[in-house]
Amino acid sequence: MHIAITGAAGFLGQRLVHQLLERGELNGQAIRQLTLIDQAEPPAIEREGVELRCLALDISEPGALEPLLEARPDVIYHLAAVVSSAAEADLDLGMRVNFDATRALLEGCRAHGLSGTRLVMASSVAAYGGELPEVLDDMTALHPQNSYGAQKAMGELLVNDYSRRGLVDGLVLRLPTIVIRPGRPNAAASSFASSILREPLNGEQAICPVPTELELFVMSPARVVEALVHGAEVPASALGDFRAFMLPGLTVSVAEMLDTLREVAGESALARVRHEPDARIEAIVGSWPARFSNERARQLGFRSDRNFGDIVQAFLSEVSR
């Protein structure tokens, strides 16, 4: 089993690499080869019996993906992406990385005859947008209101068409908002969703920029990685005629998140969250859908976190390790 990962040095990429090495197998086959790709060379994690290649390359450069494709991986995880704020700030960059490189990867699979290779691409809840129904389902149209979401949605259509034509065996997973991300706050509009838990749990102050009624659709990092692994194992025969769907997240309000914080870490932790409304952030995050009926994903065996308490506990046990 040879697995290639683009964006392997990123947040999810690194977790996926560790998870794969821990498992040692994918789809019942021992993992023998890992090809890790990112702009900067992904860190090497030596493991006996696993041939590791760590490549620093810009996947949006012409021909950049050749080393990956020539090695004919059984599974490709396509995680490299320019995230939403950057893609909104620089249309060309977003198009090049989020769309053109995805297309080049698909074309590469076609050129190399990798029709049996399972390509798992990460898409986003940001592909949804505009006026939406109360509860979204697998037939809800994608009307993205940001360039990142548009580029992901275009990539989805391509993965689907190339899969339908038998040129690759593709699957696109739309990820919910990932909570709790470890590390520091970042420029993402959703950064607060991790901050308001992570910082207080670490004894630090955090700012909540949105009303507590606001609902989010969230998934823990561990469940996302589990879904990526499962995405390589779902048999092609079980996939229908559209290979892109939303993963089953958990619908949770900011109030419930803060309740959980208090339950887990007490009033003092809760008191570290200052409420400072930020209309800009509320506008962006408030436009993301928070309620889904994820039939396709659940039928295919993808699972949500059980409850928000579990998400917080998982974070705590991770940081204490």
Next chain:
Amino acid sequence: MHIAITGAAGFLGQRLVHQLLERGELNGQAIRQLTLIDQAEPPAIEREGVELRCLALDISEPGALEPLLEARPDVIYHLAAVVSSAAEADLDLGMRVNFDATRALLEGCRAHGLSGTRLVMASSVAAYGGELPEVLDDMTALHPQNSYGAQKAMGELLVNDYSRRGLVDGLVLRLPTIVIRPGRPNAAASSFASSILREPLNGEQAICPVPTELELFVMSPARVVEALVHGAEVPASALGDFRAFMLPGLTVSVAEMLDTLREVAGESALARVRHEPDARIEAIVGSWPARFSNERARQLGFRSDRNFGDIVQAFLSEVSR
């Protein structure tokens, strides 16, 4: 008012040109300039006071659209396309013409600062596909099951994103099956839908390859052209956050079409239709949705044909002219 049309030598392009010249104005402004583009030079139709440019060029060639863009048209109709069977047979050709050229057009509008230019693009019912609800609406997802539909859907996302960013003032109209097309049968899977009326009305034999229960979502050529004209006149302020929707066609079964044929032209005409089931055609056409709730389009003032009798009468009065 300067109007540019790609695919101007095509079926709809030619009708649109004639309609525009007949009107003499668009959106309350006299038409002073027409730029017509197609692979072969579109026929010149001289009209006093209208400066006409007919250009033979392949819009998928780099820089091909410069002459059009430099002239800074107020309205661009983007009709040039590789149709479904050809795009399915040649993925590269379809991608190049249906998607890359659309992108180049949008990039050109951006580069030339044509933010106020109304771009009206023709998309297709073929962008829908897969398992669909009984009645589709503006929130039904696009899960195209052919490369043509996928390419159109990708183009839609781009038009929407460039419009959202204020780089152009775009609008995409998904066209129903056009009935009755004049001329000869062609390779399109939907060709029979015109044939089973046109040929008998002309005293010729026709083959009906599908069961008479099959429903189609149809629009007359005249109504489609009316919609294209209206598409240039709908104010940007009335367009929502997704500028792509299905035009209001008419839902009609093959049985109703044949009933209308008998009413209009008698039993002898009906007898000219031979029923020869063709599983391939049934599979393709049967997968196209036939029932829509077209709220967005109707609110914006787009109209359907009143009934199927009108469609047939319009064809008859046209051919007798």
